[in-house]
Amino acid sequence: MAVAFDAATDVLESAGDGVVSLTHTATGSDRAAFAGNCLIAGTTTTASITYAGVGMAEIWDFLQADGRAQAAYTLAGPSTGAQTVTATCDSGNPDFQVLGVQTMTGVDPTTPAGTPVTASGTTGTTISVTVGSVGADDLVVDQAFFYTPGTSSIGADQTLRNTENPSIYFVRQSSQAGSAGGVMSWDSTDTFTAWLLGAVAFKPAAAAAGWGPLIGLRNNRLVGSPA
């Protein structure tokens, strides 16, 4: 069964102290969570993200000139119901901080995500990353943090999940069915003068085993149903 999108929540804080929380509600079975944190704060990056008090696993954390940083974390089996997700910067006082969370269902509980890819730059009218080894039942999730004076647009097969516009910047999270491949892209009518992009594929849970032949004893004789 394919990984399915569940819910999305985001928060933007400006001129805060570097610790921000939101309440996210996940439902369904074989759940997984993706959380991303984007900020501008000199050399500050993300120290941690927790989901219902459980530490999430960092899959990327990178910093660009002028203090732009973005990080992403994953967690298999996040708690259901309304839960607090908290992002903490490794030192305080970012100009702004955006925390976005997505949850999905039908995810492999042991290895929820594949190998992440990231890229950054200061030019181009198209930005993209290509996630490798994407299966048709995967769900590819990305987080883009960019500035462009033009009008930006999302890749054709991507669905916008979270969006915030801190200061002059844009923070976007989207997802794409694995059947559409692993390319996650954003276009602009003008140059992306600063951009950081990361993506990862969430992997499907193994299909439940079907019933095998039923075998038992009746009147001390071995009986069974056809396989």
Place this chain on the structure above:
Amino acid sequence: MAGVVATRSVILTARGMIAATARIRLPPLAETVGLTLARRTTATPLVWPDDTGRLITRLVLTLDGVTIVLAQGSCSGGIRLDRLGDEIPEYSLQASSYRWVDRVKTSVIALAGVAEVHIEVELVRGTVTTTAGVVVA
């Protein structure tokens, strides 16, 4: 388009004190709720004059009678400069939450029969005198 739908003065002088707005009914098309706090600048020296004053901020949604803290942040006093050296006149916190209903992006506000928002600011240390605003978009 974001708009400030309510404001109130905030004067907090003892740790643990909380200032809150009344609950505000949200229109079904609202997707984002937020709060603002005026910060001190060179031009506004009487706003939040205590540099040590620190607050926890909360955006609180009540959806069909069930209350959740949609977002929580924190901020401290003093003149705050951005990375370009400009004074930041305002602290802000805003949040959105969506589910997909029949593949249509739907705000949790729209999913509720009655949705309300209020904001809370809690004093952690020092003293704080400022103005708070509730933003709905």
